[in-house]
Amino acid sequence: MTDTQTADPRLDQDAAALYDALSDLIRVYQFRDRDRICCHDLSITQCYALEALTKRSGATLNDMAADLFLDKSTASRVVSALDRKGYVERRPHPEDRRAIQLVVTPAGRELHDRIRRDIIEQEKRLLRDFDPETRASLATLLRRLAQGAAAGVEVSGGMCCTKPALE
Amino acid sequence: MTDTQTADPRLDQDAAALYDALSDLIRVYQFRDRDRICCHDLSITQCYALEALTKRSGATLNDMAADLFLDKSTASRVVSALDRKGYVERRPHPEDRRAIQLVVTPAGRELHDRIRRDIIEQEKRLLRDFDPETRASLATLLRRLAQGAAAGVEVSGGMCCTKPALE
DNA sequence: CCAATATAGTTGGTAGCACCAACTATTAGG
DNA sequence: CCTAATAGTTGGTGCTACCAACTATATTGG
Numbered sequence: 001m002t003d004t005q006t007a008d009p010r011l012d013q014d015a016a017a018l019y020d021a022l023s024d025l026i027r028v029y030q031f032r033d034r035d036r037i038c039c040h041d042l043s044i045t046q047c048y049a050l051e052a053l054t055k056r057s058g059a060t061l062n063d064m065a066a067d068l069f070l071d072k073s074t075a076s077r078v079v080s081a082l083d084r085k086g087y088v089e090r091r092p093h094p095e096d097r098r099a100i101q102l103v104v105t106p107a108g109r110e111l112h113d114r115i116r117r118d119i120i121e122q123e124k125r126l127l128r129d130f131d132p133e134t135r136a137s138l139a140t141l142l143r144r145l146a147q148g149a150a151a152g153v154e155v156s157g158g159m160c161c162t163k164p165a166l167e
Numbered sequence: 168m169t170d171t172q173t174a175d176p177r178l179d180q181d182a183a184a185l186y187d188a189l190s191d192l193i194r195v196y197q198f199r200d201r202d203r204i205c206c207h208d209l210s211i212t213q214c215y216a217l218e219a220l221t222k223r224s225g226a227t228l229n230d231m232a233a234d235l236f237l238d239k240s241t242a243s244r245v246v247s248a249l250d251r252k253g254y255v256e257r258r259p260h261p262e263d264r265r266a267i268q269l270v271v272t273p274a275g276r277e278l279h280d281r282i283r284r285d286i287i288e289q290e291k292r293l294l295r296d297f298d299p300e301t302r303a304s305l306a307t308l309l310r311r312l313a314q315g316a317a318a319g320v321e322v323s324g325g326m327c328c329t330k331p332a333l334e
Numbered sequence: 335c336c337a338a339t340a341t342a343g344t345t346g347g348t349a350g351c352a353c354c355a356a357c358t359a360t361t362a363g364g
Numbered sequence: 365c366c367t368a369a370t371a372g373t374t375g376g377t378g379c380t381a382c383c384a385a386c387t388a389t390a391t392t393g394g
Contacts, residue, residue: 015287148292
């Protein structure tokens, strides 16, 4: 933890570069995705939720909230929106009557497929400029990054700065 | 444009994998950054704005809005918040009296540095697990991705689905 | 030089998102 | 049972982001 002294000056550079590139990427993607998704019937969060539920049908609300790093109240409202639009259903949970099972409707599945196809089409346009091996490794790299970041989140909890007694 | 027929089935896979990895990454990072940034005095957007202004001191509001892909009204309010907190100042533009020049105050600069150091520390923790060459190329890759995506945004404008007459 | 038009920024209004806190209903443990 | 924990919903708040309307300045053309 405290060995953050720079043994490797390159690491500093790389980390800074990573941060810069990543924040740009994220901003651009948020923007791009908004345009891309919102013209179908969904907001971004709704789309993510639909996707999470497509991947994990029958999940409870808490499951979904955890997958998406959302508060359960937010999750509940997102589900309500999807429900209202007919893409997701709340079913009583067979084993726990407090819980609900979230099920994607055929309409939801269809919409999800359409959006996914659409976005993947975009990605393909992007990837065309990369050579095949880079392309293949990209997703793996990003996945490692995401997992690493997720682990960091888990560890430090919802709490604030990792250096609690800094100042 | 219409040559989206799959000449290369690998491209489809890669694109799908990229999409999945990227949306995970973005969600995790949004979440992580919120925790990390908000414990300093800022929201995420405010932090991005502060960073953009640090990189480009003296920018006008429109400049900043363009950099961040924000509506100018949003940009104005973000600046107001930063102004209120004493991190940014609005100065009359020397050449155009309609415009303003946004200047980061010393306090703003100091806060930005602190946040940046903090986040980069996180990134370093992540990057430790990557071998040096991968690490070095990561940022470049992400930057290419971001640029590609930004170009796509620019081209298709604020408008909706690239396939206008789809259904 | 003045009128029409464009541009920079602000403000009003609206809607979504995300949080915490308070609440209901159910389950689990002692 | 009665208490404590858990699943989900709802209320309240604040930030973000959009469009539209507005003010003030700049630019262009007659």
